[in-house]
Amino acid sequence: MSFTNLYYKRTAGTPKPCFVCYKPTTTVLATINTVDFLYTCPVHLTDPGFASPFADPAAQSKPAVSQEDVGKAVAEWEERQKRKKEKEKADKEKAEKEKTEKDKDSKAADNKDKEKEKVKDADNDSKDSLKIPGSLSPKPSSTPTHERFTLHRDIFSLRQTEHRKRRQAAQAKDLAPRLPGAPRGTL
Numbered sequence: 001m002s003f004t005n006l007y008y009k010r011t012a013g014t015p016k017p018c019f020v021c022y023k024p025t026t027t028v029l030a031t032i033n034t035v036d037f038l039y040t041c042p043v044h045l046t047d048p049g050f051a052s053p054f055a056d057p058a059a060q061s062k063p064a065v066s067q068e069d070v071g072k073a074v075a076e077w078e079e080r081q082k083r084k085k086e087k088e089k090a091d092k093e094k095a096e097k098e099k100t101e102k103d104k105d106s107k108a109a110d111n112k113d114k115e116k117e118k119v120k121d122a123d124n125d126s127k128d129s130l131k132i133p134g135s136l137s138p139k140p141s142s143t144p145t146h147e148r149f150t151l152h153r154d155i156f157s158l159r160q161t162e163h164r165k166r167r168q169a170a171q172a173k174d175l176a177p178r179l180p181g182a183p184r185g186t187l
Contacts, residue, residue, distance in 0.1 A: 002160065003031045003033075003035045003036050003160075003163070004031065004032075005150050005151055005153075005156045006031065006032065006054060006148060006149075006150060007029035007030060007031060007036075007051070007148070007149045007150070007151060008029070008030055008031070008032065008146040008147070008148055008149075009027060009028070009029060009045065009146050009147040009148075009149060010027075010028045010029075010030055010146055011026050011027060011028070012026045012027075012028045012039070013026070014026070015039075016039045017039065018039055018040050018041045018044070019038040019039055019040050019044075020040060020041070020044050020050065021041060021044070023041060025039050025040065025041045025042075026039075027039065027040055027041065027042050027045070028040075029045075029051070029149060029151075035163075036159055036163055038159065045149060048152070049152055050151070050152055050155055051149040051150065051151050051152065051155070052149065052150055052152075053147065053148070053149055054148035054149055054150050056148075092118065095114070095118065
């Protein structure tokens with residue numbers, strides 16, 4: 001099982017010796033599934049011969065939203081809200097004209113229900129129109145992410161070799177009982 005050269009900086013509860021200088025440290029570099037991990041001093045993380053910070057190309061390519069774009073979006077949203085209100089007013093006026101023209105005796109109950117629904121809709125729309133676009137869905141607080149590092153190719157090669165040796169030793173230990181023993185008799 002191989003692993004990628006992407007390590008996350010984490011903090012351990014108990015200090016253990018550094019991989020490089022053997023001083024006690026609580027800083028750990030671990031892969032995403034913790035297949036491989038190593039304790040290292042924070043000083044060594046600044047050394048380009050040991051590890052370098054991982055720059056995410058996707059994060060760098062994200063364009064920043066400018067204030068002009070935000071202003072345009074707000075203006076468009078406000079314009080749509082104004083049109084919506086005007087349309088509601090026109091619909092209310094039409095409904096009132098139709099209401100007066102109809103027979104009041106036969107449909108009085110139906111008109112009252114319609115008025116109540118319209119009032120509820122108007123209240124809901126007015127509540128929605130008072131909100132600004134940014135407050136409709138609050139942004140989730142950004143969760144702190146662990147710093148990411150890539151090991152120098154020679155250090156990473158050492159880690160892979162050590163991991164391979166551990167895996168081979170475990171396989172040999174599992175396989176040893178199944179192999180036949182050496183002959184013990186004399187000729």
